Amino acid sequence: MASILSVRNLTKTYQSGNRLLTVLHDVSFDLRRGETCAVVGPSGSGKTTLLGLCAGLDRATSGSVDLSGERLGAMSEDALARLRNREVGFIFQTFQLIPTLTALENVMVPAELRGQKGPRERASELLDQVGLGERMSHYPAQLSGGEQQRVSIARAFVNRPAMLFADEPTGNLDTDTGATIEELVFEINETAGTALLLVTHNHELAQRTGRIIRLRGGNIVSDTLTRA
Amino acid sequence: MPNPWIFRMAWRDSRGSRRQLALFLSSMIVGVAALVAISSFGSNLRKVVDDESKTLLGADLVFESGRPFGETMEAAIDSIGGAQSRLISFPSMAWFPAGEQSRLMTVRAVEGKFPFYGDIETTPASAADGWLADGGALVDAAVMRLFNVQPGDSVRIGRYFYPVAGRIDRMPSENQMMSFFSPRVYIPAARLDSTLLSRGSQADYELAFRFDDGRDVEALVENIGLFLREEEVRYDTVEEVRESWDEGLTNLYRFLNVVAFVAVLLGGIGVAGAIHVYVRRRLATIAVLRCLGAGTRQTFSVYAVQTIAMGLASSVTGAMLGIGVQMLVPVALSDFLPVDVPFMVSWGSLGAGMTLGVGVTAAFALFPLVSIRRISPLLTLRSTVEIGQTSLKDPLWWIVFGVVATGITTFSVANAPSPGIGLGYVVALTAVFGTLLVTAKGIIWAARRFFPSRWSYIWRQGLANLFRPDNQTNTLILSLGLGAFIIGTLFGIQRTLLAQLEVSEARQLPNIVLFDIQPDEIDPVTRIVQGKELPVLDSVPIVSMRLASVNGRTVSAMRADSTATWAHRREYRVTYRDYLTESEKVVEGVFIGEADPNDPVAPVSLDQDIARDLDVGIGDSLTFNVQGQLIPTRVASLREVEWRRMGTNFFVVFPAGVLENIPRFYVLLSRTENGEQAAGLQRAVLGGYPSVSVIDLSLVLSTFDTIFSRISFVVRFMASFSILTGVIVLIGAVVVSRVQRRRESVLLKTLGASQSEVLRIMTVEYLFLGFFAALTGLALSFASVWAFSAFVFDTSFRPDVVATLVLLGAVPFLTVAIGLVNSRGIYRRSPLDVLRTDM
Numbered sequence A: 001m002a003s004i005l006s007v008r009n010l011t012k013t014y015q016s017g018n019r020l021l022t023v024l025h026d027v028s029f030d031l032r033r034g035e036t037c038a039v040v041g042p043s044g045s046g047k048t049t050l051l052g053l054c055a056g057l058d059r060a061t062s063g064s065v066d067l068s069g070e071r072l073g074a075m076s077e078d079a080l081a082r083l084r085n086r087e088v089g090f091i092f093q094t095f096q097l098i099p100t101l102t103a104l105e106n107v108m109v110p111a112e113l114r115g116q117k118g119p120r121e122r123a124s125e126l127l128d129q130v131g132l133g134e135r136m137s138h139y140p141a142q143l144s145g146g147e148q149q150r151v152s153i154a155r156a157f158v159n160r161p162a163m164l165f166a167d168e169p170t171g172n173l174d175t176d177t178g179a180t181i182e183e184l185v186f187e188i189n190e191t192a193g194t195a196l197l198l199v200t201h202n203h204e205l206a207q208r209t210g211r212i213i214r215l216r217g218g219n220i221v222s223d224t225l226t227r228a
Numbered sequence B: 001m002p003n004p005w006i007f008r009m010a011w012r013d014s015r016g017s018r019r020q021l022a023l024f025l026s027s028m029i030v031g032v033a034a035l036v037a038i039s040s041f042g043s044n045l046r047k048v049v050d051d052e053s054k055t056l057l058g059a060d061l062v063f064e065s066g067r068p069f070g071e072t073m074e075a076a077i078d079s080i081g082g083a084q085s086r087l088i089s090f091p092s093m094a095w096f097p098a099g100e101q102s103r104l105m106t107v108r109a110v111e112g113k114f115p116f117y118g119d120i121e122t123t124p125a126s127a128a129d130g131w132l133a134d135g136g137a138l139v140d141a142a143v144m145r146l147f148n149v150q151p152g153d154s155v156r157i158g159r160y161f162y163p164v165a166g167r168i169d170r171m172p173s174e175n176q177m178m179s180f181f182s183p184r185v186y187i188p189a190a191r192l193d194s195t196l197l198s199r200g201s202q203a204d205y206e207l208a209f210r211f212d213d214g215r216d217v218e219a220l221v222e223n224i225g226l227f228l229r230e231e232e233v234r235y236d237t238v239e240e241v242r243e244s245w246d247e248g249l250t251n252l253y254r255f256l257n258v259v260a261f262v263a264v265l266l267g268g269i270g271v272a273g274a275i276h277v278y279v280r281r282r283l284a285t286i287a288v289l290r291c292l293g294a295g296t297r298q299t300f301s302v303y304a305v306q307t308i309a310m311g312l313a314s315s316v317t318g319a320m321l322g323i324g325v326q327m328l329v330p331v332a333l334s335d336f337l338p339v340d341v342p343f344m345v346s347w348g349s350l351g352a353g354m355t356l357g358v359g360v361t362a363a364f365a366l367f368p369l370v371s372i373r374r375i376s377p378l379l380t381l382r383s384t385v386e387i388g389q390t391s392l393k394d395p396l397w398w399i400v401f402g403v404v405a406t407g408i409t410t411f412s413v414a415n416a417p418s419p420g421i422g423l424g425y426v427v428a429l430t431a432v433f434g435t436l437l438v439t440a441k442g443i444i445w446a447a448r449r450f451f452p453s454r455w456s457y458i459w460r461q462g463l464a465n466l467f468r469p470d471n472q473t474n475t476l477i478l479s480l481g482l483g484a485f486i487i488g489t490l491f492g493i494q495r496t497l498l499a500q501l502e503v504s505e506a507r508q509l510p511n512i513v514l515f516d517i518q519p520d521e522i523d524p525v526t527r528i529v530q531g532k533e534l535p536v537l538d539s540v541p542i543v544s545m546r547l548a549s550v551n552g553r554t555v556s557a558m559r560a561d562s563t564a565t566w567a568h569r570r571e572y573r574v575t576y577r578d579y580l581t582e583s584e585k586v587v588e589g590v591f592i593g594e595a596d597p598n599d600p601v602a603p604v605s606l607d608q609d610i611a612r613d614l615d616v617g618i619g620d621s622l623t624f625n626v627q628g629q630l631i632p633t634r635v636a637s638l639r640e641v642e643w644r645r646m647g648t649n650f651f652v653v654f655p656a657g658v659l660e661n662i663p664r665f666y667v668l669l670s671r672t673e674n675g676e677q678a679a680g681l682q683r684a685v686l687g688g689y690p691s692v693s694v695i696d697l698s699l700v701l702s703t704f705d706t707i708f709s710r711i712s713f714v715v716r717f718m719a720s721f722s723i724l725t726g727v728i729v730l731i732g733a734v735v736v737s738r739v740q741r742r743r744e745s746v747l748l749k750t751l752g753a754s755q756s757e758v759l760r761i762m763t764v765e766y767l768f769l770g771f772f773a774a775l776t777g778l779a780l781s782f783a784s785v786w787a788f789s790a791f792v793f794d795t796s797f798r799p800d801v802v803a804t805l806v807l808l809g810a811v812p813f814l815t816v817a818i819g820l821v822n823s824r825g826i827y828r829r830s831p832l833d834v835l836r837t838d839m
């Protein structure tokens, strides 16, 4: 009942050529509401794949994912989209801002899609919070990488999601900028009480979450709590 | 749920690409303009024809006969009443003494107040009212201009002189084309030289009625129809003339409509190509939207809204432009029109044109737009996700295809003279588009398959651009190829038709014809010709006759039970001779040159087509009536006659020894080397023998040339819309591919490629595309010119080699030129700028 994300026996197999490549083997875990968790592992171990499946961006070969009490496998693409809009925030390694929209408009998109009242106020409040109050009408091309990632953090929280997915959010940034971004993510996440599934290579970053899942070759090799 | 977000997002998403998008969709502008112009003009024209249908006939009812009306007919005419006016029309030489020039013209001798409806327009204007009472003549404008005849000069027709009252600018019931074929001279019937009517039977007798008692003319002719047929009197009513004009104009209008529609379709292809690239460049955005929770329909709508908005903008622009173009249409068509068409905006056409423009834009844009639904949000996590390239597996794609195909077929069938021809358009269009598409695919395949890996870097890059992702090969080959096809076909048809005329020019063929020569005039006229040291190429007697019976069954009996065809009813001008000419050969039976004096049945030779129309063969008997005298004949041979060859050709040829004592006239053919000789001969002959008619065939040829150039002007006028659209599609496609390649060019530049290397790579790409498009388009145009010459003009196929070679060079050159002009800015931008902002 208390779990926001419930993954059971999740397996993902790709067909590459005439060879079957199993990227995830029988992965199971649960995430409680408000819990933060890091997924770590070497490159190619299946972290991104797992994230994509948990967020309903891709379909599992077998096993199930329940997000916010809904079984993803049974839902249509459009139902998944609605669920993501309502319950999920994203932060990507490559920022993924829409180039033709200003910072403010980018942040507003999920709220507007949801048809909420006053998306502009909410969005500018968040942009203030990430320190971009002065840059709201700038386009992504006019922002640095770190600034772009802050916009995308603001966007991730605009609909007050119950679940936040982040795939190597600092992977494309220099160490210093990366550190500021991390601060920001944890800070906002803490105040919002959002559950977090964070994919990262960075051990320090992983240590700041409540729990670490280690993946290797598509298997969970350990699942440990960091703080009692 | 029409979400306002969709419109907001569409607006925002189009930022920075609006000018590009506008350019892509501007390919619709010209097509819509053409369509609106043609259809608005067409509806005006029909309205005018309806409003002025009485002017088209000039009367309420006209009777027409090949001979003077008989007594019973005159009695009937009396009882019909109304206001009456008579006209006698016949060809005759008109001689203008001022410049000593003469010309074969159609004389129309008027008695009474014809035309009853519509006004004769003349220069000077006063001539229209006074000419009849003053005993003057009204003369065709072109002839007056050609011979520099002034009002007040005189013209001689037969033995009488008439003062020229004025020039005919417009005559109700006639159009400019008629004047090209046979210029008119109007004279008062009261002063007609009646000897001109006594010989031959080429005169046409008309009686025009005007009824002011609101009589039902259709009912009247219905009542007396049978009687008129017996009297061999044809009739024309306002309703019939209106219908036939309506039909003719509708066909013309539909043809032009189809041509305009091809421009719209071409524009549609431009739209499809542009939107395809546009969507591909929006992949990341679409994936993000999907990830943030936009549904498939919402994302799709964001782009559909942009497309439709731009389609609407270009259709509105096109429609406005079309209204402007509409003013030009009457200029192009004026020679073919019976009435002045005033400029009016047809709101219906405007609406229909815009609807069609938006519809075609939307329909063609759907082909690339449907793939939006399959763009996965997973693309935000990895860029390697395959987006379903195979649209062909998408049922929605096929639905769109079905809708477009049905739409095109419906439009073609609705605008063709018959459903068969409409389907023919579709088949031809499919064949052309299909061949071009196959060529494009073939180029993509071959460039990849036979990639010349040892060629220089520049050639390899240029060739690779043909098949790399986001290539413009399909769009460019289609638009360039279609353009080359249309231009090539036009040139080819023109060349084929002109080639026919040149044949008669080049060889020692007759170019001057003297006819209406009486038997007692033939020797002195022949001496005049020889005295001028001109050759007598042919001199044949001609006898006019009608068929009396076929295999014992009389033609009047056949008329009575309506089995008589036009071939039974017509008048035959036959000759007699004991030899075959160069332009005919016997295909059945034996040609008999001389009649057996002991056999009362003459062995004649028939043209095979007329034999088919008469339904007779070798051995069948035909009886001819020559001015009351019956002449029995049997069909001894059938000939195939090359009618297009200049010379004298006949449906029926008698053997020598049968018609020698029957009233006849002679035709003499000669050849002059220049206009001066021809004029000299005309003067000499007409001086002594005014009733002899002379036709200068080189004049006829130049007339034909004039007519042809008017027609080809109209066709080119319409084709220019397709060509213009092709150029816009081309520019659009080049710009799109430039945008695609811009990043790459900048990268190359950053990596150290010189400007000239970057430009040379582009040149290679466009040179290939331009060349293969031109090659395919021109090959297709050969096929279509061949089809036209075989099935429409019935001539041998003459390709225009020079034009073909020129086009083969010009199209690639133009492509490269447009490509280079469009990319001139690229090299000036800072690489950093492009790499940072390019999206």
Ligand SMILES: Nc1ncnc2c1ncn2[C@@H]1O[C@H](COP(=O)(O)OP(=O)(O)O)[C@@H](O)[C@H]1O
Pocket: A014, A015, A016, A021, A023, A041, A042, A043, A044, A045, A046, A047, A048, A049, A050, B385
């Ligand atoms: N569409 C695909 N087809 C085939 N193999 C894939 C596909 N997507 C990912 N993979 C493979 O799955 C494995 C896991 O990838 P990924 O989840 O991206 O790893 P990580 O994010 O941990 O680096 C890799 O070996 C990758 O090559």
Ligand SMILES: [Mg+2]
Pocket: A047, A048, A049
């Ligand atoms: Mg990864």
